[in-house]
Amino acid sequence: MNEFSTIPVEELKEDKILSQLVPEMTVAEYERFIDSVKTSGINTPIHINNDMTILDGRHRVKACKELGIREIDCLVHNFDKTQTVNFVRDTAIERRNLTPAQRADIVLKSSDLVESIEAKARENQGKRKDLTSGPAGHDVEKGKTRKQLADIAGVGEGTMQRMMRAKKEDEELYEKVVKGEVSPWKSETILIERKKSNVKKVDFPKSRPISEDERKLFMAIDNMDLNFNQIIYYVKTNQEKLYEAICDTYDKRYDFWVTVL
Incomplete structure (x- = not known):
């Protein structure tokens, strides 16, 4: 069960690794927040772990220090390391825009x-x-x-x-x-185009006659190149729908993933 307590802000500490999980407020967002605290104070308790690590509310603690507010209401948890990460993750996703x-x-x-x-x-x-x-x-x-x-x-x-x-x-x-x-979506297009540009055309050897097996091999390679470019074209043309269909198909093909992995 969580414990409610009022704690001096100077006793609280920030975990830099946990903080990296959650985006910082923009300058404009923080300025509006400071104005709100000046007017109404801190109305929502922050969440901390039992070792005084801030789980949710580092901007509120920062505002308190800047404005000379010495104590803040806290909900104290007893989390292990994994629970701590999951709590910070879930709280950030639920509360931030x-x-x-x-x-x-x-x-x-x-x-x-x-x-x-x-x-x-x-x-x-x-x-x-x-x-x-x-x-x-x-x-x-x-x-x-x-x-x-x-x-x-x-x-x-x-x-x-x-x-x-x-x-x-x-x-x-x-x-x-x-x-x-x-x-x-654009990042996916960039990565696909990059792979496309790295595909090198394989030419038939000109210095000597080639065997039938070699000819078939080179044709297969050319076809692979052609098929790859066709996939790129259709993905770009049909956008989301085809991409989702490809992902869904491969997700359900156990034999495909066994081969790849």
């Missing part, structure tokens, strides 16, 4: 952080299999599926797919998507 890309970013970063925490815990546990496996000997869950992540973020599965791909393939492009400079 965020874009779909920002919500997806929070979920992806929190998922990475939880996996890091759990991996470190497994490493510290050493050979104690009873702590890392279920009763049937299976490993504990190592990560959520794309659909689960999308549901947590409250975004479409296609949006989450594009965010994950951009994050994996081009961190700079990914940050532009999070900042709203590039849409998730």
